[in-house]
């Protein structure tokens with residue numbers, strides 16, 4: 382862990398962005414830990430600092446749009462776009478299907494970075510990628526604040542923190558066996 386990564390991790394802990402308990406993640410998995418990146422974006426100055434560090438991990442910025450899935454990806458995408466001086470939109474689920482709403486339009490052949498706060502399985506990112514690719518928009522990379530799983534994406538991916546936090550299916554979850562109260566702090570509905 383580099384000095385800068387250590388600082389970022391301390392920041393996450395200070396802002397109580399890493400919680401302990403029994404959580405239902407947006408991926409459907411259960412975990413003893415939840416990463417609440419919204420706590421980082423509570424303070425725009427801290428968010429700007431964190432995103433600036435994330436940008437340093439990019440090897441090239443060959444994209445003109447950043448797209449984040451709602452809700453987790455919106456603020457990260459916005460701050461990335463602001464610092465990189467490019468455009469941003471967000472995707473939302475409409476009847477469960479990832480969509481671009483609100484008149485958002487990205488011209489075909491545009492190069493796009495997908496931004497997500499926390500990568501667990503990469504499920505939402507792949508849904509956004511699928512939506513964009515069908516519109517002949519080119520996905521050139523993925524950026525996240527935290528990678529908390531063993532995510533393998535078919536795009537170059539950048540993140541600030543790797544937090545190796547356990548996640549289980551409900552059948553295998555030891556916390557369910559202990560009958561601990563399950564909390565759903567996520568956003569996917």
Ligand SMILES: [Zn+2]
Nearest residue numbers: 411554556557
């Ligand atoms: Zn459980």
